[in-house]
Amino acid sequence: MTFTQELWASAEEVYAEILAHPFLRGLTDGSLPRPAFRHFVQQDSHYLRDYARALAVCAAKAPTDADVRAFADDAVGAIAAEQGMHAEFTAELGEGPEQPVLPTTLAYTSYLLATVYSGSFAEGLAAVLPCYWIYARVGEALLEKSSPDPLYARWIAAYGAEEFQGVVRRVLDLADRIGPELSDSERARAARHFATTARYEWMFWDAAWRGEAWPVPTAD
Ligand SMILES: Cc1ncc(CO)c(N)n1
Numbered sequence: 446m447t448f449t450q451e452l453w454a455s456a457e458e459v460y461a462e463i464l465a466h467p468f469l470r471g472l473t474d475g476s477l478p479r480p481a482f483r484h485f486v487q488q489d490s491h492y493l494r495d496y497a498r499a500l501a502v503c504a505a506k507a508p509t510d511a512d513v514r515a516f517a518d519d520a521v522g523a524i525a526a527e528q529g530m531h532a533e534f535t536a537e538l539g540e541g542p543e544q545p546v547l548p549t550t551l552a553y554t555s556y557l558l559a560t561v562y563s564g565s566f567a568e569g570l571a572a573v574l575p576c577y578w579i580y581a582r583v584g585e586a587l588l589e590k591s592s593p594d595p596l597y598a599r600w601i602a603a604y605g606a607e608e609f610q611g612v613v614r615r616v617l618d619l620a621d622r623i624g625p626e627l628s629d630s631e632r633a634r635a636a637r638h639f640a641t642t643a644r645y646e647w648m649f650w651d652a653a654w655r656g657e658a659w660p661v662p663t664a665d
Contacts (some may be wrong), residue, residue, distance in 0.1 A: 448624025
């Protein structure tokens with residue numbers, strides 16, 4: 446098994462649950478309530494700002510000049526996605542009340558940042574990989590059905606687009622290049638990070654679907 450096959454195997458069932466989640470089914474059949482999509486877009490905006498930092502840490506630890514550049518480019522891309530796509534969706538959805546960073550978003554980004562800062566390059570890579578790979582797979586799967594709702598169709602098209610698929614293939618190639626050099630214990634740690642952040646991906650959609658909120662009043 447290649448390194449990426451091993452990683453994917455650690456999250457295969459989580460991916461099946463993601464595709465079956467009512468949030469994603471609601472995107473493709475157009476039934477997803479706008480407030481759930483707005484919740485998702487707002488939290489994703491918070492998420493992408495920290496994800497960009499996580500990618501920048503991966504860049505700092507990357508093995509070759511080309512890899513440093515690739516992750517730095519993707520960090521820029523995550524900020525661009527946050528500012529561009531989310532500004533676009535917010536314009537369409539209306540500003541609405543600003544949400545703070547909610548529990549699932551905070552748990553996910555905290556885990557990502559802790560892992561990329563404290564782990565090896567391979568461990569950090571495994572932690573950030575579901576964000577790329579699951580969205581590429583979801584984008585591809587949803588693109589076949591698209592959505593009767595033009596707003597949801599646009600979101601699907603962005604992640605199904607060949608440009609994003611190409612970005613993801615490049616990261617997967619990098620993972621398979623370094624895979625053979627890793628010890629069994631490092632590969633096992635990487636697979637655990639991958640399975641954990643894959644699960645956070647499911648939780649992220651689920652939090653938007655449930656309209657998650659902090660359980661007690663917060664200072665802000
Ligand atoms: C939560 C989450 N995961 C992955 C992506 C893809 O970049 C995203 N925009 N948001």
